[in-house]
Amino acid sequence: MTVMRVGASFLALFLSLCAGQVAAQELQWRHAIGVIEAPKYPQGFAHFNYVNVDAPKVGELTQASIETTFDTFNPVAGKGQLADGVLVLLSSPQGASLVTETLLKSSLDEDGVSYGLLAEALAYPDDYSFVKFRLRPEAKWADGQPVTPDDVVFSFEKFKELNPAAFTYYSHVVKAEKTGEREVTFTFDQKGNKELPAIVGQMDIVPKHWWEANGPDGKPRDISKTTLEPIMGSGPYRIASFSPGATVRYELRDDYWGKTLNVNVGYNNFKAMIYTYYTDDNVAFESFRSGATDLWLENSAMRWTRSYDFPAVKEGKIKREQIANDYKKRGLMMGFFLNTRRDQFKDVNVRKALNYAFDFEELNRTVFFGLYKRIDSYFYGSELAAKGLPEGKELEILNAIKQDVPPEVFTTEYHNPVGGEPEKQRNNLRTAIALFAKAGYELRGNQMVSKATGKPFTFEILLDGPILERVALPYANNLKKIGVQVNVRTVDSAQFTSRMRQFDYDAVYYGAAQSSNPGNEQRDYWGAAAADQPGSRNYAGVKDKAVDALVQQIIFAKDRDTLIPTVHALDRLLLAGAYVVPSYTRGEVWFAYWDKFAHPANLPDYSSGFPDIWWSKATPQ
Numbered sequence: 135m136t137v138m139r140v141g142a143s144f145l146a147l148f149l150s151l152c153a154g155q156v157a158a159q160e161l162q163w164r165h166a167i168g169v170i171e172a173p174k175y176p177q178g179f180a181h182f183n184y185v186n187v188d189a190p191k192v193g194e195l196t197q198a199s200i201e202t203t204f205d206t207f208n209p210v211a212g213k214g215q216l217a218d219g220v221l222v223l224l225s226s227p228q229g230a231s232l233v234t235e236t237l238l239k240s241s242l243d244e245d246g247v248s249y250g251l252l253a254e255a256l257a258y259p260d261d262y263s264f265v266k267f268r269l270r271p272e273a274k275w276a277d278g279q280p281v282t283p284d285d286v287v288f289s290f291e292k293f294k295e296l297n298p299a300a301f302t303y304y305s306h307v308v309k310a311e312k313t314g315e316r317e318v319t320f321t322f323d324q325k326g327n328k329e330l331p332a333i334v335g336q337m338d339i340v341p342k343h344w345w346e347a348n349g350p351d352g353k354p355r356d357i358s359k360t361t362l363e364p365i366m367g368s369g370p371y372r373i374a375s376f377s378p379g380a381t382v383r384y385e386l387r388d389d390y391w392g393k394t395l396n397v398n399v400g401y402n403n404f405k406a407m408i409y410t411y412y413t414d415d416n417v418a419f420e421s422f423r424s425g426a427t428d429l430w431l432e433n434s435a436m437r438w439t440r441s442y443d444f445p446a447v448k449e450g451k452i453k454r455e456q457i458a459n460d461y462k463k464r465g466l467m468m469g470f471f472l473n474t475r476r477d478q479f480k481d482v483n484v485r486k487a488l489n490y491a492f493d494f495e496e497l498n499r500t501v502f503f504g505l506y507k508r509i510d511s512y513f514y515g516s517e518l519a520a521k522g523l524p525e526g527k528e529l530e531i532l533n534a535i536k537q538d539v540p541p542e543v544f545t546t547e548y549h550n551p552v553g554g555e556p557e558k559q560r561n562n563l564r565t566a567i568a569l570f571a572k573a574g575y576e577l578r579g580n581q582m583v584s585k586a587t588g589k590p591f592t593f594e595i596l597l598d599g600p601i602l603e604r605v606a607l608p609y610a611n612n613l614k615k616i617g618v619q620v621n622v623r624t625v626d627s628a629q630f631t632s633r634m635r636q637f638d639y640d641a642v643y644y645g646a647a648q649s650s651n652p653g654n655e656q657r658d659y660w661g662a663a664a665a666d667q668p669g670s671r672n673y674a675g676v677k678d679k680a681v682d683a684l685v686q687q688i689i690f691a692k693d694r695d696t697l698i699p700t701v702h703a704l705d706r707l708l709l710a711g712a713y714v715v716p717s718y719t720r721g722e723v724w725f726a727y728w729d730k731f732a733h734p735a736n737l738p739d740y741s742s743g744f745p746d747i748w749w750s751k752a753t754p755q
Contacts, residue, residue, distance in 0.1 A: 185400025193750025
């Protein structure tokens with residue numbers, strides 16, 4: 135009896151200790167998550183400060199889409215040309231999908247902060263080894279069925295299986311599982327990645343029961359394929375009508391489950407959103423002038439400067455605004471991405487030479503009316519851009535991988551070549567010729583050829599629209615002066631998307647937008663594994679041991695004071711690798727729109743808010 139009493143006492147003590155340990159580790163359910171800064175809106179907040187809570191739900195917004203056509207509404211498969219309004223995962227800074235929703239929703243006036251949308255709360259341990267989401271009981275699909283953990287698990291598994299961008303982005307998420315009636319848990323393969331709980335919340339959630347049912351033709355739906363059957367979602371809009379190559383119309387759902395949710399107050403203000411397709415930029419602009427479309431996001435400095443003197447502008451019927459762009463404080467690299475999978479771009483001296491032939495100053499003077507600035511960082515315009523020479527913590531980081539870092543990173547600050555004047559232009563081209571010589575090329579007559587084989591150095595620049603020819607053709611002409619033959623090829627959007635996914639190009643004009651908290655996406659942009667993954671965003675084919683090491687450190691940076699110098703170091707390595715011939719940017723978006731719309735007087739800090747929080751001035755019916 136005594137032994138039994140001792141055993142019972144020991145067991146009671148053991149269980150009490152375990153209970154204490156569990157209590158000490160009890161997860162805290164949160165209504166929001168901040169990767170960079172703490173959420174400023176408390177539990178139960180009424181609405182975001184930047185919205186118009188009285189914005190009417192009226193009117194239509196018709197926008198131009200400069201694409202040839204679309205052939206799918208499926209946001210998961212990563213195939214085909216997706217219709218505007220149904221955004222592929224991570225594909226656009228302009229806002230959420232109109233049809234599908236995510237677990238979390240970003241605040242537009244905070245940096246890296248998200249609040250519950252489909253999920254009412256999330257919880258994660260101090261080591262960030264997993265995250266739990268608790269779904270809102272009121273969250274419903276358009277057919278009235280509840281959004282369930284099974285839908286979330288299904289979405290995650292299909293995105294990772296079928297979508298190359300998601301496969302890379304969520305490479306550290308090893309599984310998703312239902313762990314409660316309204317609870318789903320994502321488990322990570324490594325601890326300490328603070329970003330993972332937030333980025334899991336960015337994933338579009340699709341209805342498992344709908345995708346596994348039969349379609350209108352009586353055949354099973356196949357989520358791995360493109361489809362023009364209007365998909366069902368939980369979001370505020372439904373696909374009402376469409377004609378591939380012509381238009382797609384979305385209409386606001388009266389029965390949308392989340393219309394009064396705090397994160398949605400002041401959002402989704404148009405009764406209908408219409409995208410009209412045009413194959414030519416100039417034709418699309420003329421359509422806007424005539425009133426066939428409502429808004430024009432101007433991308434031509436010449437047009438912005440010279441082409442807005444028509445009657446509708448003079449009479450005040452069309453308004454023009456310059457609004458700080460969505461990338462401010464976050465960083466951007468744009469230019470000619472050189473595909474280092476191709477033999478002619480494997481030598482860094484060749485890649486550096488190509489930058490010396492790009493005369494930005496002349497373009498800015500003759501084409502851009504002096505309205506642009508040259509990009510000189512992969513994180514241009516943000517605190518993440520490297521400046522001066524490395525020092526302090528950044529120097530320590532670089533010294534730790536010094537054997538894999540080009541020596542000039544430590545001794546020479548990066549600067550783009552400066553042209554614009556005849557003598558500077560000639561000097562730049564002389565430097566380009568010298569760099570080609572280092573790579574084993576020489577000028578024979580009027581051709582740059584390989585000394586070893588006599589083969590001329592030629593390449594093709596891939597563009598997705600004729601408007602960029604005004605940049606590419608002068609660049610090609612400059613290269614011709616040093617014997618380099620360049621073919622500029624403009625293709626339609628479908629071909630461009632297909633070739634980008636397969637890395638089927640020599641050089642391509644593209645832009646890589648950053649976040650103010652770089653993390654997992656850097657592996658997709660610059661990681662060696664992504665270079666061999668069709669559909670990834672490593673368009674330059676970067677394969678560099680030091681870059682991979684820095685990307686890993688960025689992903690697991692313990693705090694901002696560690697992250698920033700590590701990103702600075704990455705920036706220097708990418709610049710030294712000359713993977714991109716940097717082009718130009720401006721600090722604002724040029725909006726022109728018919729005076730039948732409005733937006734809050736004080737726009738949020740990190741977005742133009744278009745079209746999410748704009749509204750129509752039409753009279754309510």
